Amino acid sequence: MLNIDYIAHHNGLQKVAAGQKLLLSIGALLIVTVSRNNSVALWTLLVMSSVIVFYAKIPLKAYVTLMLAPLGFSLAGIVTIVVSISFTNEVNTDMLWHLFTPFATLYILPSDVDRAINIFLVAFSASSCLYLLILTTPIYEISPILLKCKVPTIVIELIELIYRFIFIFLQASMQLYTAQQARLGYKSYKMSFQSLVLLISVLFRSIFFHYEKMTLAMKSRNIEHFIIPDVYLLKKKWQRLPLILFIVYVFVAIGLIFV
Template structure:
C-alpha cells in the first residue's frame, strides 16, 4: 500500500462524508484558479494545510515531501517567467537584475517577480486542495460519490482499474529490482542501464499478464458491463456544512474586499 493511500484510510477525517470533503476542496480549488488572486491563494493554502496537518494529523515532514514533488515542474516554469531575454537596446523599466552578453541581455523586473509569486501561490493552493482530498478520502469513497452523481460507469471502472494497476506496477517493479540488485545488477553504469532496460521490458510483460488474469477472473465471475459495489455508510453533519460555508464565505468576502491589492 502506498503511504498516501494508507493515510487516506487512516486519518482523523476519514469518517467525514466524502461529499463534504469534495465540495470543500473542489470549490476552493476552482475559486483559486478562477480569481488567481494572491491573498485568496495564500489563505486557501494556509487553510488546506491546516486541515491536512492539524485536522487529519498527516505528518508535517511527509506533507512537505509531497509539496516538493511538483517543485521541479514549478521551478522550470518559474525560471522562464522570472528571467527575460531581450536586445541590449531595449528599454525595460524597474529592472532588478541584468547581465549583458554582447548585443543581448538577461534581466529580471519587478513585474516578473510579481507574476512568478502569484503563479507559485496559485499552484500551491491548488495542490493543497488536491492533497487534502487524496490524503483524507479513500479512492472507493470518491468513486462512490461519482456513481451518485451519475458519472458514466465506464469512466468509473477505468479509473478504478487504473488505480489498481498502479499497485501492480509498483509491486512487480520492486520484486524485479530486488532480484536484480541481489545479483549486483546495478554495480556499474553499464550494468545499471542494462538492468533498467530488462526491468522495464519485464515490467510491461508481467503487467499485461496480470491484466489478462484479471480479465479471466472477472469473466469467470459473471462480469458483463457493471461491477457491483458495496457502498460505505457515511453520515452528513450539519456542523461540517456550517464550517464549510463559513470558510468559503470568508474567503469570498476577503477577495471582494481586498482582492487585487497585492
C-alpha cells in the same frame, strides 16, 4: 507513493462522507483557481494544510514530503516566467536585473515577478486542495459520486484502472530493483544499463499479466465494470464540523477577494 492508499484508508476523516470531503477540496480548488488572488491562495493553503495535519491527523512529515513534488514543479515553472530573453541590446528602465551576453540579454521585470508569485501561490495551494481529497478519500468512494454527477462510466473506470496500476507498477518495480541489487546488477555502468532495460521489459509484462488476471477474475464473477455499487459501501452521514469549516472558508475567501 505506496503509503498514499494506506493513508486514505486510515485517517481522521475516514468516517466523514466522501461527498463532504469532495465538496471541501473541489470547492476550495475552484475558488482559488478562479479568483487567482494571492491572499485567497495563502488562506486556502493554510486551511487545507491545517485540515490535513490536525483534523485528518496525517503525519506532518508525510504531508511535507508529498508537497515537495508540486513545490519543485512550481519553482521550475516560474523560472521561465520570471526570466525573459531579448535578442536586442535595448535596455528597459524598469528591469530589476539584467545580464548581457554576446547572443542575448536576460532580464527580469517587476510585472513578471508579480505574475510568477501569483502563479506559484495559486498552483501550490491548489495542490494542497487535491492532497486533501487524495489523502482522506479512497478511490472507490469517489467513483459512485462521479457516477451520480453523470460522469461517463468509461472515464470513471479508466481513472480506477490507472490508479490501481500505478501502485502495481511501483510495487513491482521496487521488488525487481531490490532483486537486481541483491545480485549486483548495478555495480557498473554497463550492467546498470542492461539491468534497467530488463527491469522495464519485465515491468510491462508484469502489468499485462496482472491485467489479464483481473479480467479473468471479473468475468468468472460476472462483473461488468470496476465501479463498486453504492449499496455495498458503508453509509457515512454528513457531519456538522466539516460543513461549518467549508462555510467559514468560503466567507473568508470572499472577504479577501473584495478587500
